[in-house]
Amino acid sequence: RERDREMFAVENGLQGDPRLQAISDAIRVIPHFPKTGIMFQDITTLLLDPVAFKHVVDIFVDRYKHMNISLVAGVEARGFIFGPPIALAIGAKFVPLRKPGKLPGRVISEEYELEYGNDRLEMSVEAVKSHERALVIDDLVATGGTLSASINLLERAGAEVVECACVVGLPKFKGHSKLKGKPLYVLVEPSQLNEVTF
Amino acid sequence: MSRNKQEEDPRINGIKTKIRVVPDFPKKGIMFQDITTVLLDPKAFKDTIDLFVERYRDKNISVVAGIEARGFLFGPPIALAIGAKFVPLRKPKKLPGETIFEEYELEYGNDRLEMHVGAVEVGDRALVVDDLIATGGTLCAAIKLLERVGAEVVECACVIELPELKGRQRLKGKPLCMLVEYR
Numbered sequence: 001r002e003r004d005r006e007m008f009a010v011e012n013g014l015q016g017d018p019r020l021q022a023i024s025d026a027i028r029v030i031p032h033f034p035k036t037g038i039m040f041q042d043i044t045t046l047l048l049d050p051v052a053f054k055h056v057v058d059i060f061v062d063r064y065k066h067m068n069i070s071l072v073a074g075v076e077a078r079g080f081i082f083g084p085p086i087a088l089a090i091g092a093k094f095v096p097l098r099k100p101g102k103l104p105g106r107v108i109s110e111e112y113e114l115e116y117g118n119d120r121l122e123m124s125v126e127a128v129k130s131h132e133r134a135l136v137i138d139d140l141v142a143t144g145g146t147l148s149a150s151i152n153l154l155e156r157a158g159a160e161v162v163e164c165a166c167v168v169g170l171p172k173f174k175g176h177s178k179l180k181g182k183p184l185y186v187l188v189e190p191s192q193l194n195e196v197t198f
Numbered sequence: 199m200s201r202n203k204q205e206e207d208p209r210i211n212g213i214k215t216k217i218r219v220v221p222d223f224p225k226k227g228i229m230f231q232d233i234t235t236v237l238l239d240p241k242a243f244k245d246t247i248d249l250f251v252e253r254y255r256d257k258n259i260s261v262v263a264g265i266e267a268r269g270f271l272f273g274p275p276i277a278l279a280i281g282a283k284f285v286p287l288r289k290p291k292k293l294p295g296e297t298i299f300e301e302y303e304l305e306y307g308n309d310r311l312e313m314h315v316g317a318v319e320v321g322d323r324a325l326v327v328d329d330l331i332a333t334g335g336t337l338c339a340a341i342k343l344l345e346r347v348g349a350e351v352v353e354c355a356c357v358i359e360l361p362e363l364k365g366r367q368r369l370k371g372k373p374l375c376m377l378v379e380y381r
Contacts (some may be wrong), residue, residue, distance in 0.1 A: 080270035104220035
């Protein structure tokens, strides 16, 4: 059963699926953004390719549509791009997880670490019912800090986090397929510096 | 889907009832139009997207531009359904590649909207999406960005309009489609 929960899509039944290569090819690498040494994975070029963007959504929808997910939580802001299409296709609600001060009404907040200092993620308390089965979506997982904070928020509100899903995942997670005990599902590894243009 | 109430689609009332109005947020005197409650109702969210998709699917739209951050909730599903590219218009310094920007006025001071160079091309037919139009300042900045790179802005689409703020008049003559008015 552990094999079922392995992290990268290519290891989990999608080996040789040409859609994964198309997705990877559509991601642009920007060196030294936001600072020196970081090879930023720019998914905006993926969004400019309607076929590749649809592949991302289709793969996630195929995986989650029979898992009784009632809630898709997306991390601001790029999680807002991938989460709603998945939620709509599987008939789940969408819950935005936001930077402080953006959500009106009663919220709970969770701190997480940045390289220097902390940040906070907030969620509306009324958005979640007890025992809901939830999926967390973001574009990329790096340290896992944001996803861990997301899991905490949902669990504090009584939801069960079924899985975390990202388009891109840093290879450091390879072999460690869980985040706070939750399975982590990722479509592709980071792209290398390439010639992707518009 | 415009101000003409005679032929209002029955789905619109369902959407309207899901919008939560939060008084005095983010500050006193503002009646905040919270669309997150629409997203909590899969039918209402789907109806919102379907209404826009039905309107735009045969209009040869090649790009949907969504304004950060709530425009990101509605723009991509519309783009996917009509086969258009999605372009995020973002606050400064978020986009990693080369960008162009357009300034717009806030109540106090200015802000900027940025777009990636090369994302939109000459001849692209564009739709601009945001959750709400108030003064129209952000939408106007979005229209300017798209026109500067040679796109034709076909329409602006918002879930909610605050008509008393007259944002509709600040769209450089471009039409606005909205679902729900709040007075």
